[in-house]
Amino acid sequence: MNRNETGHRDPGVIEERIGYTFKDRSLLERALTRLAYTLEAGSPPDAHMDALATLGDAVINVAVVEAVIAEGAHEKGAISNRKMNLVNMTRLRGLAEDLVLADYVRWGKGEAAQRVWTSGRVLAECLEALVGAVYLDGGMEAAAGVLRRLGLTESV
Template identity: 90%
Template structure:
């Protein structure tokens, strides 16, 4: 039952796995909370992950381009191609699966019943939200460090 806090794993484990400890734990909780959950639980709408996912998407793109350029790429086309190869839904979803991220997210009941994390972009968005939260909590260096530790930019 992943739609309740009762069956959810301790979010602190995610901090260990990404190698980053949040100063503001509310950001971590927000990154792990789906809109459907907030609606069902009657908690404020600003406590769900959507804005963090949008921010995280941008942060991931910046971190990857920085790493590609630092790796010696200088041609715009080559940089764009390398970024596209590194940052795509399948890759981000795979990183989220490696973290068992679905076990830490607060899902809505319908999402849990449908196991929405098993298809499409849902887990990629959850990873983006987590990166967005790290960025707000610790800045670009912290977010880039998490992406490096996850292996996204290690071989940029």
């Protein structure tokens, strides 16, 4: 099992799976670090994924709307309905599960004990953070490319 010096799985595997190599590897590390972990580790206050998840959520919405329009949708209602069908917690969580993303996230001890990634929105947020990190590192084109490769916007 590819583990790095901290005992966590090597996040380079995630880069391979999403087809994107980070120029600034610290963004990938941040995207894979939960707030609870940073608090327990005494890490800097900006070393966790929360802001990246918020950014990633917005980036995903923009990428999906662009793809829907590019496929010929022109009416606001049709665009909104298609976006809602493509971007939801279940879909994003499924993409995160396909990446086996939970194995690469730095979880807080309580989160790990409770296996928080097995329910709710947690894995979807981790995927959003990853997309936010790609956006900051490579821009909208890079983020949209990752979403295409993951199958979110491949055939809207």
